[in-house]
Structure formats: C-alpha cells, structure tokens
Amino acid sequence: MASTQVLKTRIRSVKNTKQITKAMQLVAASKMRRAQDATKATAPYTEAARELLQNLAKLNSVTRHPLFKTRPIGSRLLIVIASDKGLAGAYNSNILKSYIEELKRDDSAKVKNLTIAVGRKAAQFVARLKDTTVLGVYEELPDRPDADELRAILDSARNAFIAGRVDAVDVIYTEFISSLNQKTKVLRVLPAGFNAVELTGITEEVTYEPSTDEVLDGVASRLVSAQIFQALLDARASEHSMRMIAMKNATDNASDLVDDLTLEMNKARQGAITQELAEISGGVEALNE
Amino acid sequence: MNLKLITLLGVKLDTEVYELLIPTAAGEIGVFPGHEPLVSLAVPGVIAVRYKKGDSDDKQEFFAISGGVVEVSQTHVRILVDEAETGDDIVEAESKAALERALKLRAEAKNQVELDKAHQLVDRHTVRLKVADLHRRHRRP
Numbered sequence: 001m002a003s004t005q006v007l008k009t010r011i012r013s014v015k016n017t018k019q020i021t022k023a024m025q026l027v028a029a030s031k032m033r034r035a036q037d038a039t040k041a042t043a044p045y046t047e048a049a050r051e052l053l054q055n056l057a058k059l060n061s062v063t064r065h066p067l068f069k070t071r072p073i074g075s076r077l078l079i080v081i082a083s084d085k086g087l088a089g090a091y092n093s094n095i096l097k098s099y100i101e102e103l104k105r106d107d108s109a110k111v112k113n114l115t116i117a118v119g120r121k122a123a124q125f126v127a128r129l130k131d132t133t134v135l136g137v138y139e140e141l142p143d144r145p146d147a148d149e150l151r152a153i154l155d156s157a158r159n160a161f162i163a164g165r166v167d168a169v170d171v172i173y174t175e176f177i178s179s180l181n182q183k184t185k186v187l188r189v190l191p192a193g194f195n196a197v198e199l200t201g202i203t204e205e206v207t208y209e210p211s212t213d214e215v216l217d218g219v220a221s222r223l224v225s226a227q228i229f230q231a232l233l234d235a236r237a238s239e240h241s242m243r244m245i246a247m248k249n250a251t252d253n254a255s256d257l258v259d260d261l262t263l264e265m266n267k268a269r270q271g272a273i274t275q276e277l278a279e280i281s282g283g284v285e286a287l288n289e
Numbered sequence: 290m291n292l293k294l295i296t297l298l299g300v301k302l303d304t305e306v307y308e309l310l311i312p313t314a315a316g317e318i319g320v321f322p323g324h325e326p327l328v329s330l331a332v333p334g335v336i337a338v339r340y341k342k343g344d345s346d347d348k349q350e351f352f353a354i355s356g357g358v359v360e361v362s363q364t365h366v367r368i369l370v371d372e373a374e375t376g377d378d379i380v381e382a383e384s385k386a387a388l389e390r391a392l393k394l395r396a397e398a399k400n401q402v403e404l405d406k407a408h409q410l411v412d413r414h415t416v417r418l419k420v421a422d423l424h425r426r427h428r429r430p
Binding site (some may be wrong): 040045 | 318326329358412
C-alpha cells in the first residue's frame, strides 16, 4: 500500500487538474452560448440565400455564368474547417476522419484534390499529406470572423473555380444541431445552387435589374460567401460545445479519482495507526514480562 | 405586403408594410403592394419604410444598409443585407468619429485593397450618419 504522503501528493495534483478542467469547461460553456447565438442568428440569412440561389439556378442565362457552371469533376477543392486548439474531445479527429474519407474517394475516382485548411489542427494535418495540393492555410480566425477574413478564403476558392483549376468546391465542417449533437457534414458550395432545397419563394416571371448578369454576379458571390460564413460559425459553435463536454467528463473523472484516492489514503492512514498501536502494545507486553 | 429584412446578425424586421424606398444598383426604387416580381442588387444606402397607407412622413422609419440582395414579389419583399441599422442603433458622435477615421484611411491608402476597404468604410458611415440625421429630424416632437 502506498504511503500516505505519496497519496496526499497525488490527490493534490489531481485536484489541481480538476480545477483547470472545470475552468476550461466554464469558459467553453460561455463561448458556446455566444457562438450558438451567432450561428442561430445567421441561419435565416443563409436559408433565404440558398433558396434564392436555387431559384436563380433555374434561369437559362445561369448556365453562362461562371459560378453556376456544372462541369464533369476532374479536380475538387476541399475546405476543411477544424480548430486551432485541441482538448475538444473527438472534434478534430471526426473532421479529419471524414476528410480522409473524401480524399480516398477522390483517389479511387481519379479526381485531383486541392485543400484549403482552416484551423491549426487541420493545417498540421494537411502538411503531412502527399496526395493533395494545399491552396491555403488559415489559422487563428476569431470567434466571429468578419468579411475580410472570409473574403480571403472565398476569393481563393472562387478564383480557382472560375479559372477551371477545380470543378467543385466542398466544405467539410461540423454542423451544429444542438449543444449535445453535432454532425460532420460535407457541403457543396460551388457550383452555386447545387444543393436542392424546398422552394417556397417566387417562381413566376421575374425582372432582374440592372441586368440578369449583374444580379447573378452580385447574388452568387454574396450567397456563396454566406454559406461558408455559416459553416465557419457552425464549426465554431460545435467546437466549443464539444470542448465543454470533453472538459465536463474530465472534471467528473478527476472527482472520481479524488474520491478513490482519498479512500485509499484513509485506509493507509488507519492501517498505519493500527500498526503503531500494535507495536506500542507489543512493546508494553515485552516490558511487563 | 410582408417585408423581411434579413441580416447576417438575424432577422431585423418581419412585418406588414405599405411603402418601401430601396437604394439599388439601378437607382432608388419605390415598392408598393402588387409590385411586379423583381430581383435586384441593393447598394449601401437608406431604406425608408412606411408601415401603413396614409402614415405621415414623420412615422416613416429608416434603416442604414450595406450592400445586398432585394427580392420582390406581389405580396413579399425580402431584403438580404450584411448589416441594417435603425436610427436608434446608431450613436451619432461615434459614427462621426468613425467617418473621420475612414476619410483619413482613404487619404492614406497605399494600395488598391486598402483603398477599397476605406471606400467601403466611408460609404458605410456616411449612410449611418444620414439615417441618424433623418431619425432625429423626423422624431422631433
């Protein structure tokens, strides 16, 4: 049985760890709430945007527009959204697992693959890979990315698509369903209007001002960027909630460990006392003889 | 007709309105119920909303918007913009200071990217000041 002193030290160190994980849990919880509000607030915009894109995709002149052009897929750009920091449970490994699956699929279909990595964990991962071309790496995006940061990602994706370097652009991110439920998702953002949605908008004859081409141009880039923006926000909210849960589990485990160790320490202490008493009474016996 | 003003930060307005003035790439347009279906690009500017027929001018409400998309049908208007603010959201002194900063940025811009950004900022704060001004004038007792 370990000595009381050793056990005491261990208990103290586990308690320290518990304090840290507890603090991280609380921080993640408050960040999650904020990220959750942000992603919920943007949802109506994204939904309306997707609907509008779908309506536009039915226009004849759309096929002429470079952002809507559907081509046979010979190369594909993947935008992988992971986190900068670890300790978020399975968050990063889930994302990277589904990224690997997509890579394998591309490989078996003889599709060339390009990648944009968002978040340090994704960046470190793609740096080790050989079967993809890295188009860009973005680290340390703020919780609420603004238009400038988004534009950099959007521009490189759009330019690659228009120039014909890639024939499709997919975003791999973690969809935020609730604080206990998140799902890895692969979303096609280009060619625009690819994802089918329920139509509730207008379908009758519509006028486009100043001209169809100009409207298409403005609408398409704006709406594609809204989808990427939503993906970023969702990913962020998922990251924080997964971290919160991971840290809650860590805190609970630390509590259990402290309980076990305390029990063991008390046993050890009691054992030591009993032994000491036995020795004393043994000594007294010996003197009496 | 129903107006939905949707921003990246949430639904700003979802209500029945009678008249709308929207700044678009093809000039300012007025929208009344029964307007022909239209999709257009909104440019940074001021949206004026009249909620009921016969409302006087001082009951109009103004929104400063950034660029976006306008979708009009017979019974619905949907406006998607990055940002929309009412006179109540805008602090005039802050906007004035921000406009001055933006003008300075524009004067000192070294490359096209900085210049574009400065132009956007100038536009944005000019519009906000305009809304704040309209708000003040129309709401005076």
